[in-house]
Amino acid sequence: MTVTDLTSEAMERVAAQPAAPHRRPAGFSIKVLLGLVIPVLLALAWEGTVRAGFATGRLMPPPSRIFSTLAALAKSGELWLHTCATLGRVLGGFGIGAAAGTLLGAAMGASGLARRLLDPTLHALRAVPSIAWVPLFILWLGIFEASKLALIGLGVFFPVYLGVEGAVRSVDRKLIEVGRSFRLSRFEMVRRVLLPAVLPSWAISLRSGLGLGFMFVVAAEFMGASEGLGYLLVDGQQLGKPDQILAAIVAFALLGKAADSVLILLTKPFIAWQDTIHTRL
Amino acid sequence: MLTIDRLSKTYANGTEALRAVTFDVPGGAITAVIGGSGCGKTTLLRLIAGLDLASSGRIAVDGETISAPHPAAGIVFQEPRLFPWLSAEDNVAFGIAHLAAGERRDRVKTVLHRVGLIDYAKRLPRELSGGQQQRVAIARALVAGPKALLLDEPFSALDAFTRASLHDHLLSLWETSKPAVLIVTHDVDEAVTLGSKVVVMSPKPGRIFEIVDVPLGRPRDRRSDAFDTLKRRVLASLDASMLPSSQARERIAEGAGMWW
Numbered sequence: 001m002t003v004t005d006l007t008s009e010a011m012e013r014v015a016a017q018p019a020a021p022h023r024r025p026a027g028f029s030i031k032v033l034l035g036l037v038i039p040v041l042l043a044l045a046w047e048g049t050v051r052a053g054f055a056t057g058r059l060m061p062p063p064s065r066i067f068s069t070l071a072a073l074a075k076s077g078e079l080w081l082h083t084c085a086t087l088g089r090v091l092g093g094f095g096i097g098a099a100a101g102t103l104l105g106a107a108m109g110a111s112g113l114a115r116r117l118l119d120p121t122l123h124a125l126r127a128v129p130s131i132a133w134v135p136l137f138i139l140w141l142g143i144f145e146a147s148k149l150a151l152i153g154l155g156v157f158f159p160v161y162l163g164v165e166g167a168v169r170s171v172d173r174k175l176i177e178v179g180r181s182f183r184l185s186r187f188e189m190v191r192r193v194l195l196p197a198v199l200p201s202w203a204i205s206l207r208s209g210l211g212l213g214f215m216f217v218v219a220a221e222f223m224g225a226s227e228g229l230g231y232l233l234v235d236g237q238q239l240g241k242p243d244q245i246l247a248a249i250v251a252f253a254l255l256g257k258a259a260d261s262v263l264i265l266l267t268k269p270f271i272a273w274q275d276t277i278h279t280r281l
Numbered sequence: 282m283l284t285i286d287r288l289s290k291t292y293a294n295g296t297e298a299l300r301a302v303t304f305d306v307p308g309g310a311i312t313a314v315i316g317g318s319g320c321g322k323t324t325l326l327r328l329i330a331g332l333d334l335a336s337s338g339r340i341a342v343d344g345e346t347i348s349a350p351h352p353a354a355g356i357v358f359q360e361p362r363l364f365p366w367l368s369a370e371d372n373v374a375f376g377i378a379h380l381a382a383g384e385r386r387d388r389v390k391t392v393l394h395r396v397g398l399i400d401y402a403k404r405l406p407r408e409l410s411g412g413q414q415q416r417v418a419i420a421r422a423l424v425a426g427p428k429a430l431l432l433d434e435p436f437s438a439l440d441a442f443t444r445a446s447l448h449d450h451l452l453s454l455w456e457t458s459k460p461a462v463l464i465v466t467h468d469v470d471e472a473v474t475l476g477s478k479v480v481v482m483s484p485k486p487g488r489i490f491e492i493v494d495v496p497l498g499r500p501r502d503r504r505s506d507a508f509d510t511l512k513r514r515v516l517a518s519l520d521a522s523m524l525p526s527s528q529a530r531e532r533i534a535e536g537a538g539m540w541w
Binding site for chain 2: 177274
């Protein structure tokens with residue numbers, strides 16, 4: 001390629017610049033696709049290795065077998081049963097944990113007395129690995145849904161509590177003063193100043209809470225469950241079906257990502273005003 | 282008319298921030314308060330705004346004593362302090378939520394028009410420049426139609442050009458509704474440009490050192506000799522205010538003359 005070629009190419013590019021906003025989505029998706037290159041290459045390589053007979057793929061099944069297992073599970077309706085069971089547990093536990101975390105966090109953030117009374121205890125409890133509560137939950141609540149929801153709720157509770165408490169406490173004193181100078185009542189102060197100010201941090205804490213919810217649902221389903229994606233994992237281990245384990249893991253990845261995206265979508269309107277939040281979300 | 286009568290403030294830690302400060306801010310006039318750091322000028326403004334409680338003394342608007350935030354007094358802080366989740370117009374409307382929607386809209390429109398930001402009504406604060414944000418803050422204080430407007434070093438964070446243009450904005454706003462304006466500043470030029478009188482305060486504890494009248498008409502020519510003379514007069518007073526009180530009185534008499 002000669003220098004003139006390069007120059008004319010560059011000029012063409014410059015000429016194409018005005019169309020740039022139009023082309024931006026394409027450029028963006030190419031960047032996203034870039035992240036897929038490595039996993040897809042690895043998957044193809046493994047597929048090829050197994051097909052060529054260099055490996056049996058017994059313990060690490062190739063992608064085609066994982067997806068056919070997934071398809072079979074979907075076809076028989078089992079996948080939906082397990083997915084719905086897991087999703088139901090996560091949402092139930094998330095609801096409990098998020099509600100408790102939000103209420104307690106707001107109360108502690110707003111009242112110094114409540115914080116001094118309860119916050120040390122909660123932090124001591126936080127230091128206990130949540131799984132350590134499992135035996136107690138089983139004794140108290142039985143081995144069915146209640147103990148599972150309690151465990152997931154506990155996992156979701158702490159990030160939400162910490163996020164909300166910190167957010168309420170760090171609301172800009174200067175903005176509160178503006179509210180005071182306009183003689184807002186206590187209720188109005190909460191509704192018009194405090195609440196909007198903490199929403200972005202709340203959204204972030206909900207998001208990390210949801211992530212932990214998915215973490216704890218697996219632990220909960222390991223405790224003994226007859227349906228759920230966690231059950232598929234245990235079942236695959238006990239019956240020696242690695243393809244079923246990997247199929248369940250893929251389902252977890254998709255489900256977690258989907259739930260996360262829905263949460264982002266739901267909280268977006270509350271935090272659109274924030275400059276920095278997009279990088280954090 | 283804003284009356285400040287023997288106002289004192291001692292903080293819980295024993296710091297005496299203000300001692301027996303007495304002066305009037307006549308309706309329809311601008312009074313500037315100037316002083317070195319630690320002379321209690323911000324404390325004074327916060328007391329008048331009802332954000333802090335005075336230890337003793339009295340503040341009254343048109344004879345009515347006020348001790349808590351009061352609709353008769355609007356305040357503009359050193360920073361714009363806009364609510365980042367509200368658009369410019371919603372920020373302006375923040376303090377008049379009790380009014381009917383129609384009237385609220387009209388008032389917001391009028392005042393945004395007057396600060397020259399009617400085209401920016403839907404913007405969020407982060408999409409506005411520092412000067413524009415402070416104009417929104419002024420609009421927010423004025424939209425409720427206060428009898429007294431309190432400004433706490435409102436332009437100190439802005440560059441000189443923006444500051445000068447905001448002085449003009451403030452003056453034109455003031456001329457339409459003529460509230461009593463009390464502006465705290467550390468900028469002599471600003472004090473003489475805006476004030477009909479300049480209250481010079483001295484530190485530790487904060488008290489009034491001297492009240493300088495500014496008998497200049499408006500609009501003021503910042504390059505005129507009379508303006509310059511007054512600036513030097515205030516500057517000399519300000520210098521003297523920082524000295525221990527025994528020397529101060531002597532210095533001010535000669536000080537004003539020594540400058541030229």
